Amino acid sequence: MGTLGDVHAPGGVGRVPRRLCVLAAAAVVTGSCEGVPRFGIPDPVTEDGDRILSLWQGSVLAALAVGAIVWALLAWSVIRYRRRSGPSEGLPGQRSDNVKLEIAYTVTPVIIVAVLFGFTVFTQEKVTAVSSRPDVVVEAVGYQWQWQFRYPDEGVVVTGTTEEPRPTMVLPVGATVRIRLRTTDVIHSFWVPRFLKKQDIVPGLDNEMDVVVKDPGMFPGRCAEYCGLDHARMDFRVEAVSPEAYRAWLDQQRSRATEGAG
Numbered sequence: 652m653g654t655l656g657d658v659h660a661p662g663g664v665g666r667v668p669r670r671l672c673v674l675a676a677a678a679v680v681t682g683s684c685e686g687v688p689r690f691g692i693p694d695p696v697t698e699d700g701d702r703i704l705s706l707w708q709g710s711v712l713a714a715l716a717v718g719a720i721v722w723a724l725l726a727w728s729v730i731r732y733r734r735r736s737g738p739s740e741g742l743p744g745q746r747s748d749n750v751k752l753e754i755a756y757t758v759t760p761v762i763i764v765a766v767l768f769g770f771t772v773f774t775q776e777k778v779t780a781v782s783s784r785p786d787v788v789v790e791a792v793g794y795q796w797q798w799q800f801r802y803p804d805e806g807v808v809v810t811g812t813t814e815e816p817r818p819t820m821v822l823p824v825g826a827t828v829r830i831r832l833r834t835t836d837v838i839h840s841f842w843v844p845r846f847l848k849k850q851d852i853v854p855g856l857d858n859e860m861d862v863v864v865k866d867p868g869m870f871p872g873r874c875a876e877y878c879g880l881d882h883a884r885m886d887f888r889v890e891a892v893s894p895e896a897y898r899a900w901l902d903q904q905r906s907r908a909t910e911g912a913g
């Protein structure tokens with residue numbers, strides 16, 4: 652008759668999670684999980700987004716592996732030790748302790764959590780880092796209840812209204828863009844889902860983020876912090892274009908501003 656000790660050999664419990672940790676680790680370090688599902692998060696369009704996606708995929712795979720092992724062990728014990736018809740076999744082996752097993756099931760989760768923690772810190776350091784020399788600086792100013800995008804080095808300002816079209820932050824593809832986050836009133840939050848990160852805009856706090864958009868396209872963004880009556884109308888767009896198209900857009904904005912002033 653199998654006892655707990657025979658069945659759950661420490662090596663058997665520890666080996667699979669360790670293998671998965673290695674798999675998840677490889678994914679995070681290499682920065683991509685080709686062919687692995689995204690498990691519900693948007694397709695990232697920034698370099699940091701790729702790192703965040705890999706961390707998410709590694710974490711979900713590790714969780715699924717642990718879940719599969721737990722469910723398999725539960726199913727096994729339910730089936731193996733079910734009440735049967737016919738003469739009773741009596742109770743399975745009853746052991747009050749198994750030191751090796753207890754050490755294994757304490758140390759294994761600690762290792763898994765430590766590995767996940769390590770990769771989380773590693774990724775966080777990467778995605779919150781800001782370059783000392785960004786290529787483009789944009790100030791995203793949130794106010795009740797819209798956005799203003801200022802390009803201080805270019806003399807260009809885009810001011811949103813709650814009517815269509817929503818304000819568009821135009822960025823060049825492949826450039827390191829510093830987004831300075833400012834508010835004139837309450838707390839808002841700058842969120843472009845396909846960047847896979849968002850950051851609060853807090854009065855009196857100079858928050859900022861760097862993004863490098865990989866591919867051209869139009870990406871919706873919104874305020875992600877409830878900020879009052881028309882919070883839901885604080886939509887905007889980020890349009891990533893080629894560096895040439897970006898320069899042309901700046902020129903167009905400047906000439907439009909001059910015409911307006913004239």
Ligand SMILES: [Cu+2]
Nearest residue numbers: 839874878885
């Ligand atoms: Cu807001």
